Amino acid sequence: MHKTFGKLHVLVDLTQSTMSDVVYDVVVVGAGVEGSAAAYYLAKRGKKTLLLEQFPLPHSRGSSHGQSRITRKAYSQDFYTEMMHEATDIWRQLEKEAGWEVFRPTGYLAMGEHNGVFLQDNVSSLTRHGASFQYLPPLDFRRRYPMLAYPDNYAAIVDPDGGILRADKALLAYQGMFQKYGGRLIDGAKVTNIRRGNIVTLDTPNASYRGRSVIICPGPWASHILRPFGVKLPLKVVRICVLYWKERQPGSHGASKLPTFYEDNDGYPIYGLPSEEYPGHVKICLHLGPEMEAESRDQVDAKWVIDRMRNYVRDHFPGLEPAPSIVETCIYTNTPDCHPVIDYLPSSRNIVLGAGFSGHGFKLSPVVGKVLGQLACGETPSYGLTPFRIDRFPPQAGL
Structure with missing residues (x-):
């Protein structure tokens, strides 16, 4: 069954099949702005990509809804100004x-x-x-x-x-173009379990999906989804x-x-x-x-x-x-330093995390999506990611 929002067509998966015969190049978890940007980048490159969103779209429960966000090149940190050069071009x-x-x-x-x-x-x-x-x-x-x-x-x-x-229109553009380039978007599909392996399996209440790589963009649900991996970040x-x-x-x-x-x-x-x-x-x-x-x-x-x-x-x-x-x-x-985490999960070269954008990630999403996609494809990212590494935070107790 499909739902249509303007030019956006969302597949609502009503089957109980595990769909084990389908293996995606990349499965993206979270259709907020960062996840949608990553999915758009990958589909535009011809990668077989699935985008999963836990809530019915559109929704206002995360961090990407609303009519407006600020964009700028003026930053105190060089690496953001550098990224915003390309991000501005991609927005256009x-x-x-x-x-x-x-x-x-x-x-x-x-x-x-x-x-x-x-x-x-x-x-x-x-x-x-x-x-x-x-x-x-x-x-x-x-x-x-x-x-x-x-x-x-x-x-x-x-x-x-x-x-x-124009935040809502930007999100709609990412998701609509993602599908135009051949991507598959399923909403109402909360990921309840992620099983590691050369092929990663993601379980949802209605079906399971498989991908060679996974990108997780969980927004405020980061701590919950990371806990089974033994990863606790100071978010x-x-x-x-x-x-x-x-x-x-x-x-x-x-x-x-x-x-x-x-x-x-x-x-x-x-x-x-x-x-x-x-x-x-x-x-x-x-x-x-x-x-x-x-x-x-x-x-x-x-x-x-x-x-x-x-x-x-x-x-x-x-x-x-x-x-x-x-x-x-x-x-x-x-995050404590207000810089996001953009990195592989520890001991997982095919699971990538984008989290902790600290209220200024929307404008950066074109470049963040590109970098997340490059990591998921096993490529050297276009930008140095030292400020965004997961290991800059010491291991957290209390898992």
Whole structure:
């Protein structure tokens, strides 16, 4: 049986057969943005690929749903800026293939103290990788963005290659093109067991599937799915309050006047997007949240986040109402260093893990998908993966 969502056709597997006669080149577990990007990359290369998703699609239970994400080349770390060069090109290619807009270039603004470490690290990374940017010293910053009220010593970097990713449309594009290139997508297929071997077997309630290689992109369910492998990573699942703030003057914070933005904010980082997905409402969020379990996201008290953000918006965005007009939620799966794990599972050269994207993996997904696919094919990845190795964390007790 098939379900159709726009141009996306999802196979709902109602059989009880083990399907042991079918061996895929790669089986991808998890149809969030990273898993879908990996599946898209593999199918486009002609690999026989299966993508399994535990929930019926589309859904909002993980980290990849919603209308918007920020994309940018401005990063403090060189390796991300390097990856974003190619990721930006792939986003453009994906939207051409899909036939609808995925990336809207609005620019991106990194804000912080003039000559402070945060901005200087961004400048260094952008400069080393030949990316375009403009540095706005404090006076120029205030003149260009009069709707903002930051301290007089604040400056900014303008990244013209930044902008808005239309998250739901991007996910739909990945999955739709994956199927167009011959991939098979099955939702409502929760993987309950993974059996290692030269051919890996994955059990679901309705069927079992086999693949020469497996990519696991479990999102906030990482700890659960890794436990049977004896792998425990220091992952924390947190609930993010996605907050929208109404403009006092309609159109004053639109994409033509305000780009996407980020401020380090003394350990309480803030990110935002102009009035776009909800006309007249600006998206401004704290890049932190209370710890939670993946199955109980609505049982967590996040009042402190909203209270803190009320004060922030009141102080720095005088053109917005100082109470959120719309409140939604998202989930981050954080690592201690906020860099993901992209590596083989220990003692398994045909099982690859992508996890712990710490709330900034969506923009990187075109390159992450490529690298995960290369690892699954036994190839040398296009980028150095030292910052993402699984063994950078010491073995964890308490399995």
